[in-house]
Amino acid sequence: MFRLIVTRLALFVPTLIAASMILFVAINVVPGSAARSALGVDATPQAIMRFEAQNGLDRPLHVQYADWFAKAVRGDFGKSFQNRVDVGPEIVRRLPVTLELSLLAFIIANLIAVPLGSIAAYRHTKASDTVITSLATVLGAIPNFWLATLLVLVFSLKLRWLPAGGYTPFLEDPLSNLARMVLPAVSLGVVSSALLLRIMRASMIEVLSSDYIRTARAKGATNSAVIRRHALRNAAIPYLTVGAVEFGFLFGGVVIIEDIFRLPGIGSLVLVGIINRDYPVLIGAALVVTVAVLTVNMLVDIAARLLDPRQVRRKSGAA
Amino acid sequence: MSVAKRTSGWSWRRHGVTTVGAILVSLVLVAAAAAPLIVPFSPYDLDVVQMLEAPSPTHWLGTDEVGRDVLSRTLYAARISIEVALVAVGVGFGVGTFLGLVAAYFGGVIDAVVMRFMELLFSFPAILLAVVLMASLGTNILNAMIAIGIIFIPGFARLARASAMDVLGQQYIEAARVIGMSDARIMFREVLPNILAPSLVEAAVAFAYAILLESALSFLGLGAQPPEPSWGNMINTGRGFMAQAPWLGLVPGFALFLCVLGFNLLGDGMRDFLDPHMKD
Amino acid sequence: MASMTSGLAPVLDIQNLTIEFPGQRVVDDVNLEVGAGEIVALIGESGSGKTLTALAILNLLPRQAHVTEGRIMLNHWPMLHLTASQRRELLGDRLAFIPQDSMRALNPMLPVGDQVGEPLVIHRSISWEAARRIAVNLLRAVHLKEPEKRIADYPHQFSGGMQQRAMIAMALALEPELIIADEPTTGLDVTVQAQVIRLLGEIRDRKGTSILFITHDLGLVSDFCDRVYVMYAGKVVEQGSVGDIFDSPRHPYTAALLAATPSALERVSELVSIAGQIPTRGEIEAGCVFAPRCPRAQPLCAEAPVESEMSPRHRVRCWYPRGPIETP
Numbered sequence: 042m043f044r045l046i047v048t049r050l051a052l053f054v055p056t057l058i059a060a061s062m063i064l065f066v067a068i069n070v071v072p073g074s075a076a077r078s079a080l081g082v083d084a085t086p087q088a089i090m091r092f093e094a095q096n097g098l099d100r101p102l103h104v105q106y107a108d109w110f111a112k113a114v115r116g117d118f119g120k121s122f123q124n125r126v127d128v129g130p131e132i133v134r135r136l137p138v139t140l141e142l143s144l145l146a147f148i149i150a151n152l153i154a155v156p157l158g159s160i161a162a163y164r165h166t167k168a169s170d171t172v173i174t175s176l177a178t179v180l181g182a183i184p185n186f187w188l189a190t191l192l193v194l195v196f197s198l199k200l201r202w203l204p205a206g207g208y209t210p211f212l213e214d215p216l217s218n219l220a221r222m223v224l225p226a227v228s229l230g231v232v233s234s235a236l237l238l239r240i241m242r243a244s245m246i247e248v249l250s251s252d253y254i255r256t257a258r259a260k261g262a263t264n265s266a267v268i269r270r271h272a273l274r275n276a277a278i279p280y281l282t283v284g285a286v287e288f289g290f291l292f293g294g295v296v297i298i299e300d301i302f303r304l305p306g307i308g309s310l311v312l313v314g315i316i317n318r319d320y321p322v323l324i325g326a327a328l329v330v331t332v333a334v335l336t337v338n339m340l341v342d343i344a345a346r347l348l349d350p351r352q353v354r355r356k357s358g359a360a
Numbered sequence: 361m362s363v364a365k366r367t368s369g370w371s372w373r374r375h376g377v378t379t380v381g382a383i384l385v386s387l388v389l390v391a392a393a394a395a396p397l398i399v400p401f402s403p404y405d406l407d408v409v410q411m412l413e414a415p416s417p418t419h420w421l422g423t424d425e426v427g428r429d430v431l432s433r434t435l436y437a438a439r440i441s442i443e444v445a446l447v448a449v450g451v452g453f454g455v456g457t458f459l460g461l462v463a464a465y466f467g468g469v470i471d472a473v474v475m476r477f478m479e480l481l482f483s484f485p486a487i488l489l490a491v492v493l494m495a496s497l498g499t500n501i502l503n504a505m506i507a508i509g510i511i512f513i514p515g516f517a518r519l520a521r522a523s524a525m526d527v528l529g530q531q532y533i534e535a536a537r538v539i540g541m542s543d544a545r546i547m548f549r550e551v552l553p554n555i556l557a558p559s560l561v562e563a564a565v566a567f568a569y570a571i572l573l574e575s576a577l578s579f580l581g582l583g584a585q586p587p588e589p590s591w592g593n594m595i596n597t598g599r600g601f602m603a604q605a606p607w608l609g610l611v612p613g614f615a616l617f618l619c620v621l622g623f624n625l626l627g628d629g630m631r632d633f634l635d636p637h638m639k640d
Numbered sequence: 641m642a643s644m645t646s647g648l649a650p651v652l653d654i655q656n657l658t659i660e661f662p663g664q665r666v667v668d669d670v671n672l673e674v675g676a677g678e679i680v681a682l683i684g685e686s687g688s689g690k691t692l693t694a695l696a697i698l699n700l701l702p703r704q705a706h707v708t709e710g711r712i713m714l715n716h717w718p719m720l721h722l723t724a725s726q727r728r729e730l731l732g733d734r735l736a737f738i739p740q741d742s743m744r745a746l747n748p749m750l751p752v753g754d755q756v757g758e759p760l761v762i763h764r765s766i767s768w769e770a771a772r773r774i775a776v777n778l779l780r781a782v783h784l785k786e787p788e789k790r791i792a793d794y795p796h797q798f799s800g801g802m803q804q805r806a807m808i809a810m811a812l813a814l815e816p817e818l819i820i821a822d823e824p825t826t827g828l829d830v831t832v833q834a835q836v837i838r839l840l841g842e843i844r845d846r847k848g849t850s851i852l853f854i855t856h857d858l859g860l861v862s863d864f865c866d867r868v869y870v871m872y873a874g875k876v877v878e879q880g881s882v883g884d885i886f887d888s889p890r891h892p893y894t895a896a897l898l899a900a901t902p903s904a905l906e907r908v909s910e911l912v913s914i915a916g917q918i919p920t921r922g923e924i925e926a927g928c929v930f931a932p933r934c935p936r937a938q939p940l941c942a943e944a945p946v947e948s949e950m951s952p953r954h955r956v957r958c959w960y961p962r963g964p965i966e967t968p
């Protein structure tokens with residue numbers, strides 16, 4: 042069992058490093074763009090050169106990368122081009138917001154996908170299956186930012202039930218915090234749930250046609266016991282394995298959703314970075330989001346494997 | 361005694377759904393292609409007198425904050441979406457399929473390196489990668505096309521490689537090698553045509569995703585720039601007028617939704633038709 | 641209806657059972673009985689309908705299969721006409737099922753002890769802890785070594801023979817009146833096969849449990865079964881005591897099966913090589929189902945033969961049954 046976790050972790054670190062390299066290269070694809078963005082279109086070549094020298098942007102790319110990475114690992118993400126503020130502390134401040142949003146969205150997505158996917162699979166070839174599958178198809182096509190706009194229209198403007206944006210820290214005022222998180226989390230979670238629902242349904246259909254389900258029925262188990270005790274556990278593994286990627290992508294959505302609802306999280310920091318062409322901010326925030334996504338992928342993958350006794354315990358010898 | 365399940369490739373239930381998809385897609389394509397001919401107004405004409413008009417017989421979908429006709433802009437926005445999707449999917453499909461083919465054909469180190477890189481690229485959330493790429497490329501439509509195209513490369517590469525591995529195990533490839541056909545010819549004349557089918561299904565689905573991504577980028581102000589109408593930036597503008605003129609944000613969003621739904625349904629139907637066993 | 645073997649009512653009484661898939665009849669007018677304490681063999685190649693017959697008793701037929709005619713009585717319970725909850729009460733308690741592929745019939749996610757004890761939890765409402773303790777005894781009863789340790793193991797940690805014995809233990813949990821064993825020895829090696837069969841015999845001897853033993857291998861049957869039904873293409877073509885069937889098989893198919901079965905010493909493969917194949921479901925025409933492959937076929941065989949009684953408990957469905965002492 043430990044070997045499992047250790048192998049995954051061992052692969053994880055190089056993956057992170059490689060990902061950070063890709064980010065770094067992606068941002069620096071066009072040389073000089075950082076300086077020009079920071080100084081404006083009519084910056085003189087001398088101003089550009091001075092800026093680059095000041096910020097170490099004239100060194101070879103791999104040197105810049107090594108330097109940036111070494112500092113990033115220690116938590117030093119440099120200073121914003123805009124206002125010379127340290128990026129690192131800003132990221133730390135914003136992290137809880139994004140984590141809370143992602144977690145709530147994750148929960149909502151699963152709360153929809155797992156029961157509905159199971160029901161659809163259980164009633165495979167009947168009307169309710171078609172209804173649920175169609176629902177999933179429709180939900181999956183809704184752009185999450187449009188859904189967000191719709192939700193704001195209905196729940197904030199018309200019904201006045203929920204605020205349209207902003208953030209209150211949980212410890213300050215839990216109710217206000219949750220009220221402000223509901224619409225963003227729903228926008229993010231509902232659209233993700235569509236794909237997860239399909240995965241759950243497919244996984245469950247496969248499981249329900251297995252021999253061990255027939256054995257359980259032959260023992261006289263009730264339908265709910267069959268699903269709870271026998272089916273869910275088996276369906277969970279492919280669900281988590283395949284869904285791990287989707288769980289990661291849920292984080293990608295925070296970039297837009299945080300912007301719409303004015304949540305001060307890492308996602309909106311990414312946008313701040315690009316809109317202001319503030320490269321240290323952008324790459325710092327992008328790196329943190331990427332690390333979060335890759336971490337979630339890995340954790341879910343490990344969890345899926347740990348759930349499977351066949352992976353965890355080895356065959357005993359005797360007959 | 362086991363019973364073979366009859367997996368129909370073209371049952372009526374699927375058939376109906378795919379037809380809906382095909383209809384939606386056709387509507388969008390027609391709108392995109394014919395927009396300049398069928399729009400009642402120019403999408404750029406300002407009319408300060410008629411700002412924020414509700415839908416009326418003159419302006420079927422109302423006007424926006426500077427008096428432009430929403431219907432016309434919505435139709436024109438279809439052009440942008442289709443254009444971007446075409447280029448992006450083209451790039452992704454072309455480069456990705458090529459890389460996957462090469463990786464499968466040559467195997468070994470090339471395969472390992474290429475596919476590791478693809479996997480890595482694949483694990484980035486799409487929006488993030490797009491944003492980061494456009495930071496240095498510049499934020500306009502063309503770069504959006506390139507960025508989205510790059511995002512699609514790993515998906516197509518994976519698919520092409522998997523299909524190619526299947527094909528490469530066949531007899532006629534061995535035969536071609538024996539008679540001395542060059543690697544390039546084998547790859548492009550023998551292998552490539554046989555791996556296209558699943559990639560085309562993927563292309564349909566990718567089309568939907570490309571349109572979604574383009575809209576998201578425009579929504580954030582990173583794609584189509586005003587005054588060019590894109591569903592994304594229209595929704596964004598509409599956000600500010602939700603109270604007075606909700607149709608501003610709702611109409612383009614609905615158009616976007618129908619478009620994405622159409623391509624998704626079409627892709628699903630194609631998948632069902634080409635390989636019924638992939639479904640369940 | 642009185643049993644064929646004693647004056648008492650049979651434990652299992654199947655009458656005129658007909659099962660159809662859309663457009664195809666796969667089990668046709670089957671009559672079968674199992675008396676108290678009897679071990680009855682149901683023999684046939686794959687495709688003969690034997691497994692479907694068994695699944696019909698349990699109401700676990702595949703989705704598209706439908707019972708279009710017939711009655712199935714388990715003691716006094718009309719199996720085909722029970723409500724779902726009535727059936728659930730019987731399954732696992734009065735009637736148990738040992739399926740063919742024990743590896744796949746066990747849930748890979750649950751410990752074996754839990755699965756063996758599950759019928760007790762379902763039907764006697766005891767705690768899982770108590771069920772596991774009883775499972776230890778059940779595993780001991782099927783001669784599994786170190787049962788206290790084995791209950792915590794997962795199915796993949798068991799060998800094939802151990803898995804099959806666990807399935808038998810599961811079937812025994814509530815001392816059912818009838819056990820349906822569907823090819824319980826397929827895939828096991830010869831010594832383990834013999835152990836499983838011996839175990840089933842023990843169960844009948846000690847508890848008086850009736851067993852419906854489904855198999856394609858006639859060779860397994862002669863030692864421990866009381867009566868035999870031979871099925872071909874959905875019909876019972878011959879039925880009788882083990883002595884009747886083995887000493888004087890009357891149906892050409894039975895005779896061919898016997899001739900093709902390797903002796904107990906040289907059990908090689910399961911494939912019974914008789915010329916031709918069981919007709920696929922679409923191909924069955926009117927008339928005797930075996931006629932196309934039958935070396936004795938005559939023009940009359942174009943009419944479906946009726947059952948005739950060769951001796952009090954020995955029936956055959958053939959116009960031209962073999963004589964009592966013909967060689968194959």
